[in-house]
Structure formats: structure tokens, C-alpha cells
Amino acid sequence: MRKKQNNKQGKQGERFISLIPCLIALISGVLMGLTVAPVGAWFLAWIALAPLWILVVSASKRKNQSPPAPSSFPAFLWGIAYHGIALSWITGIHPMTWLGVPWLPSLAITLFCWGFISVLGGIFVTIWAAVMVRLGRQKSWLRILIGTAVWCGLESLWSAGPLWWSSLAYTQSPHNLVILHLGQLSGPNTVTAAIVAINGLIAEGWTNRRDATESLSADFRRTKRSKTENTEEILSALSAPLWFVNKYLVTAVGLLISLHLIGLILYIRPITQVPEAALRIGIIQGNIPNRLLLGSEGFRRAQENYTNGYITLADQGVDGVLTPEGALPVFQRNLMETALVSAVREKGVVAWIGAFGERGRSYTISLFTFNSNGEIVSRYDKAKLVPLGEYIPFEGILGGIIQRLSPLNAHQIPGSANQIVDTPFGRAIVGICYESAFPEQFRRQAAAGGQFILSSSNDAHYSAHMPFQHHAQDIMRAIETDRWAVRATNTGYSAFVDPHGKTLWISGYNTYETHAATIYRRQTQTLYVRWGDWLTPLLLGLSVVGWFVEKGNEDHYEQVIK
Structure with a gap:
């Protein structure tokens, strides 16, 4: 025993x-x-x-x-x-x-x-x-x-x-x-x-x-x-x-x-800050929950918050204003009729506005560049889509359960991998939300002549620590490409980052904010930008x-x- x-x-x-x-x-x-x-x-x-x-x-x-x-x-x-x-x-x-x-x-x-x-x-x-x-x-x-x-x-x-x-x-x-x-x-x-x-x-x-x-x-x-x-x-x-x-x-x-x-x-190493290369950029953090953004009340608040924020920043003498991903949840054909675009025509300050682009019967998440006359001069379509949030992986299996995750009836598609974004201030490096995790997206645009980073995001539907991780990703992209970065998000964290990765200003979380800061266009090329990995x-x-x-x-x- x-x-x-x-x-x-x-x-x-x-x-x-x-x-x-x-x-x-x-x-x-x-x-x-x-x-x-x-x-x-x-x-x-x-x-x-x-x-x-x-x-x-x-x-x-x-x-x-x-x-x-x-x-x-x-x-x-x-x-x-x-x-x-x-x-x-x-x-x-x-x-x-x-x-x-x-x-x-x-x-x-x-x-x-x-x-x-x-x-x-x-x-x-x-x-x-x-x-x-x-x-x-x-x-x-x-x-x-x-x-x-x-x-x-x-x-x-x-x-x-x-x-x-x-x-x-x-x-x-x-x-x-x-x-x-x-x-x-x-x-x-x-x-x-x-x-x-x-x-x-x-x-x-x-x-x-x-x-x-x-x-x-x-x-x-x-x-x-x-x-x-x-x-x-x-x-x-x-x-x-x-x-x-x-x-x-x-x-x-x-x-x-x-x-x-x-x-x-x-x-x-000191960062060269030539006065001729300076740009004063403003960001607007609209702070509109996603559950409201696509309804009539949310759209009303978006129109009000982003229009008023744009006017405030324009009156401060900024050169351009950046808005978050999907700031105005409308298609390009309706974007021209919004109060925000009307304000751009009135104030004559360049704006980058997040909205939905159209491609045939499908749509894209896009960032539109408006010049001082309120005309679209360039457009960037998000190339890296969020699984489940923006498309359905294994759609044959999950599609019948989820039906659709997009709030719009159209089918969302990614942008091309080789986009170039020219602005009234020179070529920009653009990343929309999830793309911050993909360094090659930023390296390629920097190698093509991008002089500053515009990061437009909406992290409102994730846990609170995700926006801080997202900010950490953009810091890495700024250092790797040796570029100034401007982050505009819906609910936080919006920020300005210098080429050494120092956060010069960062917003609060779940707050409505506007802020302006000076960045500098740069044409340097790091070894990574020249030769990749x-x-x-x-x-x-x-x-x-x-x-x-x-x-x-x-x-x-x-x-x-x-």
C-alpha cells in the first residue's frame, strides 16, 4: 500500500x-x-x-x-x-x-x-x-x-x-x-x-x-x-x-x-531648424465617441467641433490644420458641402481632413489635402486595414456571423502601396491609424521625398492603453526617418514629436483639444531610409x-x- x-x-x-x-x-x-x-x-x-x-x-x-x-x-x-x-x-x-x-x-x-x-x-x-x-x-x-x-x-x-x-x-x-x-x-x-x-x-x-x-x-x-x-x-x-x-x-x-x-x-546630434523650413501646424482632437460619430448627433458634433477648431487655429496664424482619421464620416462627394470645407475657403488655411474616399462601388478611409482655396490637391487612402475593424478576415467563415463590421453599406478596400502625397508645403509622409505599426510604409514615403509625418488616427473603440502604444509606434517612425511628426487623433493621444522622438506636446485622453506647434521640413536620409532593412x-x-x-x-x- x-x-x-x-x-x-x-x-x-x-x-x-x-x-x-x-x-x-x-x-x-x-x-x-x-x-x-x-x-x-x-x-x-x-x-x-x-x-x-x-x-x-x-x-x-x-x-x-x-x-x-x-x-x-x-x-x-x-x-x-x-x-x-x-x-x-x-x-x-x-x-x-x-x-x-x-x-x-x-x-x-x-x-x-x-x-x-x-x-x-x-x-x-x-x-x-x-x-x-x-x-x-x-x-x-x-x-x-x-x-x-x-x-x-x-x-x-x-x-x-x-x-x-x-x-x-x-x-x-x-x-x-x-x-x-x-x-x-x-x-x-x-x-x-x-x-x-x-x-x-x-x-x-x-x-x-x-x-x-x-x-x-x-x-x-x-x-x-x-x-x-x-x-x-x-x-x-x-x-x-x-x-x-x-x-x-x-x-x-x-x-x-x-x-x-x-x-x-x-x-x-543637433536638429537643423532652418527658418525657411518651418511650418506651424495645428491639430484638432474632436473627442466624439464612435458609437455617436455615425449618427446624426455625432455628425452634428463633428461639424461643430472641427469647424470651430479649424477657425480657432486659423486665427492663431497656423499654416495648416490636421484632423483625425474619419473626422467627418462622409463620402468625398458630400465633403465639399460641409461647414468645415466652407471655413477652409473662408480662412484660406490648408487643411488635412479625414473622410471616406470613393473608388467605384467601394470606399476607402482617406486623408484629403485642401489648399487655401478649399480645393482637394491630394489624397491618401489607408493601405493597411484593421482586421475585423475595417475588413473581415476569413470572410467565408466569419462573414455569415458578423454580416458586416463597417457601418457603411459599401465595401471597404485598401489604398495602393505606392502612394505619394504632395501638399502646398512639399511632399508629406502620411500614415492613417494602424499603419503606424508598419515602418516600411513610412520609409518608402521618406525615400520618395517626404519631408514631415502626418499621422491621422482614431483609437476611440479600443482599451485605454492602446493610444499610448500607438503613440510609441509613431515615435519610432519619427526617429527612423529623421522627421518631425504630427499626430491628430479623435480621443487621444494627439501629439507633436521631433526627429529624436521627444514628445514636445501630448494631449489629454477623452478630451476635446486644439493645439499648434512649429515643425520643420527635412530632406535628410538615414541609412534605413536609403537602404531599408x-x-x-x-x-x-x-x-x-x-x-x-x-x-x-x-x-x-x-x-x-x-
């Missing part, structure tokens, strides 16, 4: 021990998730990946186990924890009753969206872990190189699709502006590579220390030497594990300091070379042994 109980307790203990890696991975993923708003513990990013790295490498070195199995589930949990927490703001779309979706289906759709994007993040990290498992018996330097390259490559692949937000790089925004300046070299993947590499060095230091200690203990047990004999030799052997951990930790600290020094050099292909190429070099060394060693 007692033997059965002991066996049962033993099995329970084994189960508990088997769950420890999953628990460690889950906790470290949660820590990475705490780096972004609302917590903003950005410094955790430099250590939060290391526990997973240790688990993956340790699992790959165990004998008599299938390579992918030991690390796949912990990696999956890490990815779900990080991306799930970082993107928890998506739950703010519930309830969607204002779109005609009943409460319970709205909840189900919201949980599905949150779950889907979290699982996608889990799959992303699982693929990375699977590659790392295959490298378990490689040298540490090669694991760090390939691990960093593969992570950056996967982020590039993910960001090329429609579902993208939570790069490791944005864990540092808006708090660590110095390291974000590495983005001027090769985009956000430069910061991501730094985070992954430093976590890898910490993890490899721990792994090598433990391996050396275990090897030393095994040697002592085999030789059965007395602790009183060969004291000098024993002390020398005991110092080996400490040397291993010191080597990697010193390298990690040195690399962290070096990268921040490079970022600091870029950060402290050159670092990721370089890292991948070096990884391939390193792999073949190590493979050749192994083959040569085996031939020598024979």
Missing part, C-alpha cells in the same frame, strides 16, 4: 517537474508583455527572453528525446503570454453593438480575435525555438548569431502581412529613446537584434556555466579524489564555471553599453556562412580522429 502511495507521489512529482519549464516560459513571456503600456517596464526586455533561450538550448542537449518536443510548448506559451498581453487592448472593440453586432456574438468575436493573434504569436516563437533546437550542439557564438538572425527574419516576414504590431523593438518606446536611434541604421529590426543578442549572451553564459559545473562534478565522482588532495588543481577547475559565465556576461554588458553609446551619438539579410547570410564553417571544422576534426 505504502509502495503504491510512493509511486503515486513520485508520478505527481514528475508531472510537477515536467511543468516547471512551461511555468518559467509563461512567467518570462509575461515579463516581456509588461514592457509596453500600460506598465511600460521597458528594461525587462533585456532579460525576459533569456529564460526561454536557456530552456530551448537545455532541452536540445538532452539525449533520447525528439528534438522539437521538449521546447515547443514552453516557446508557444512564451509567445502567447507576450503577444497576448501586449495586444490585450484589442478587447476594447467589445461590445460592437454600435455596429449592429449583438452583445454575445460581439464577445465571441472579440475573444476569437484576441486568441487568434496571441496564438499566432505563439506559433512565431515556436518556429524560432524549433530552429534553435536544431542548433543545440553548435557553439554558443553560432547559436547567438543564428538565433538573432532567425528572430529578425521572422519579424520581417510577419510584418509583411496584415497582422502586425508587437515587435520586440517597440518594447523600448517611448522610454528608451537612445536605443531607438539604432532604428536609423536599419529600422526596428536593429533594436530587435540588440535585444535578442543580449538575451542570448546572458542565456549562453548561464548554460555554459551549468554545463561546466555538471562536467566538473562528474569528473570528481569518477576519479573519487579526496578534497584534501590536489587542492590547486581542484580550485582551478572550480573557477572554470565562473570564467564561463563572466565571459558571456561581460560581453553582454559591453554590447549593451556599446549599442547605447552608438544610439547616444545619434541622439545628441539591410541588417536582417546580413545576419542571415552570416549565419549560413557560420554554419558551413562550423560544419567544415567538424568534418575536418572527424577525419583527423580517424
